[in-house]
Amino acid sequence: xxxxxxxxxxxxxxxxxxxxxxxxxxxxxxxxxxxxxxxxxxxxxxxxxxxxxxxxxxxxxxxxxxxxxxxxxxxxxxxxxxxxxxxxxxxxxxxxxxxxxxxxxxxxxxxxxxxxxxxxxxxxxxxxxxxxxxxxx
Amino acid sequence: xxxxxxxxxxxxxxxxxxxxxxxxxxxxxxxxxxxxxxxxxxxxxxxxxxxxxxxxxxxxxxxxxxxxxxxxxxxxxxxxxxxxxxxxxxxxxxxxxxxxxxxxxxxxxxxxxxxxxxxxxxxxxxxxxxxxxxxxxxxxxxxxxxxxxxxxxxxxxxxxxxxxxxxxxxxxxxxxxxxxxxxxxxxxxxxxxxxxxxxxxxxxxxxxxxxxxxxxxxxxxxxxxxxxxxxxxxxxxxxxxxxxxxxxxxxxxxxxxxxxxxxxxxxxxxxxxxxxxxxxxxxxxxxxxxxxxxxxxxxxxxxxxxxxxxxxxxxxxxxxxxxxxxxxxxxxxxxxxxxxxxxxxxxxxxxxxxxxxxxxxxxxxxxxxxxxxxxxxxxxxxxxxxxxxxxxxxxxxxxxxxxxxxxxxxxxxxxxxxxxxxxxxxxxxxxxxxxxxxxxxxxxxxxxxxxxxxxxxxxxxxxxxxxxxxxxxxxxxxxxxxxx
Numbered sequence: 057x058x059x060x061x062x063x064x065x066x067x068x069x070x071x072x073x074x075x076x077x078x079x080x081x082x083x084x085x086x087x088x089x090x091x092x093x094x095x096x097x098x099x100x101x102x103x104x105x106x107x108x109x110x111x112x113x114x115x116x117x118x119x120x121x122x123x124x125x126x127x128x129x130x131x132x133x134x135x136x137x138x139x140x141x142x143x144x145x146x147x148x149x150x151x152x153x154x155x156x157x158x159x160x161x162x163x164x165x166x167x168x169x170x171x172x173x174x175x176x177x178x179x180x181x182x183x184x185x186x187x188x189x190x191x192x193x
Numbered sequence: 194x195x196x197x198x199x200x201x202x203x204x205x206x207x208x209x210x211x212x213x214x215x216x217x218x219x220x221x222x223x224x225x226x227x228x229x230x231x232x233x234x235x236x237x238x239x240x241x242x243x244x245x246x247x248x249x250x251x252x253x254x255x256x257x258x259x260x261x262x263x264x265x266x267x268x269x270x271x272x273x274x275x276x277x278x279x280x281x282x283x284x285x286x287x288x289x290x291x292x293x294x295x296x297x298x299x300x301x302x303x304x305x306x307x308x309x310x311x312x313x314x315x316x317x318x319x320x321x322x323x324x325x326x327x328x329x330x331x332x333x334x335x336x337x338x339x340x341x342x343x344x345x346x347x348x349x350x351x352x353x354x355x356x357x358x359x360x361x362x363x364x365x366x367x368x369x370x371x372x373x374x375x376x377x378x379x380x381x382x383x384x385x386x387x388x389x390x391x392x393x394x395x396x397x398x399x400x401x402x403x404x405x406x407x408x409x410x411x412x413x414x415x416x417x418x419x420x421x422x423x424x425x426x427x428x429x430x431x432x433x434x435x436x437x438x439x440x441x442x443x444x445x446x447x448x449x450x451x452x453x454x455x456x457x458x459x460x461x462x463x464x465x466x467x468x469x470x471x472x473x474x475x476x477x478x479x480x481x482x483x484x485x486x487x488x489x490x491x492x493x494x495x496x497x498x499x500x501x502x503x504x505x506x507x508x509x510x511x512x513x514x515x516x517x518x519x520x521x522x523x524x525x526x527x528x529x530x531x532x533x534x535x536x537x538x539x540x541x542x543x544x545x546x547x548x549x550x551x552x553x554x555x556x557x558x559x560x561x562x563x564x565x566x567x568x569x570x571x572x573x574x575x576x577x578x579x580x581x582x583x584x585x586x587x588x589x590x591x592x593x594x595x596x597x598x599x600x601x602x603x604x605x606x607x608x609x610x611x612x613x614x615x616x617x618x619x620x621x622x623x624x625x626x627x628x629x630x631x632x633x634x635x636x637x638x639x640x641x642x643x644x645x646x647x648x649x650x651x652x653x654x655x656x657x658x659x660x661x662x663x664x665x666x667x668x669x670x671x672x673x674x675x676x677x
Contacts, residue, residue, distance in 0.1 A: 170439045
């Protein structure tokens, strides 16, 4: 399970891999918040249950990350830990743990505008799940 | 997904490259670049994206790419595509997330030397007065219930009605600062929520307010018409529709993914999802997009008011002495229904400009009365260390590119590369050595925005001038900049 940054001229992306679909969603969320902030400085003090729907893996992935972006941008929450209980082509349900953004302890590395569908593809190959997600920044 | 397909290009002349129609393309591609610029363009996947846009139904004329083109998502940034109103499509990805991101330019009655001496005070005060970076907004701008909907309907007009700027300003804004047929009922509550505290905020990334001066005049006649003269102080404001626009785009993409399937539109990249212009989904997107565009017009109008107040504070002079008047305000992420003559026929088209600027010629009815002789002002900001340009639209742009030209410098370095290249350097000190005082809400942004992360805007502008799709009027150089 892991992720790495993908170079893109104007924007930024992550390449994510995991042993199952749930892990892929967890890892993608972690990678996403690692782009936004220094995730090491975020502690798991509060939790939010996040449920999103869509049709197809790609749509559900964008919906999942977009919901987390909303919780950050509008509710001021930063997350560092994720556990996904359900993940299929139509729905993802998971718990995001983190804390409220605090200027004194948290730095914002990148302001993400949106999660894009650009070249987005979720693949399962030889029992491993992969994806690449590009963010608009 | 059609990745890494071999792209064929045929050089037409010094500034034009044809991408002949092949495979699923419904039309040719046309790229404006010189030999050297083409070398830079080929380093990323932007040409692939020019090709992908040519797949979409109802496209009229070629899929166009301006010299500042770079890899976007779906449509390239620096792309222009026109679609027939009856048979064509509208695509949120052809506008982008930052709907009506745009630029406005103010001129002043001040000389460079008067402002140079006070530049630190002015820039410091701008950073206080104009909310920049994450989460900041002014406490004195609170929208009462129902007001946000009014902003979305009326755009810059709402701002002027509420004391931000003057009625004369509206004459000098693309669409008079208000795109018609905006329907706030089609904007989701999420989008409203994301936008609520962001009206009158600069944001981050490449958004900025820059105080500069006219360093060079290329066309005395047009400069006079626009009210620009050498050494005169100018101000550029670059921002857009903030979280509200991002959410409108996001919501629309979800709808369009389904719609594209339903209408049997084949997509080479999901981000190109679209629907017929006259379909329910197409109309709904255009009405929601208009709301976000109007939010952006209001945003730039409010910020302009605070720029004027800041100058009054710092220079202890009244508005009549400062004469900070609006030259023009352009959108560079937008889709618009326009009438163009193509193939000898007058046609209603939906012109998508994503990272491209409208550049209408002299005597076009959409050009403000004051600029009928010069053509529409086109504002091309460069990076914070070099310069920016004022151009005017041309008849050739009108005939060849649906009245469109470039929008800026265009990135050449990823943000990560920029960070690496700036390691161990003081970007602020380097700029100060060049006489440019920069303040940023976030140091991370500043580092990502180092001048060499961008193409040299002078090269971009020389290409559009060489190709005849824009005409240089003046060059502006920065004295002080605030970044988000």
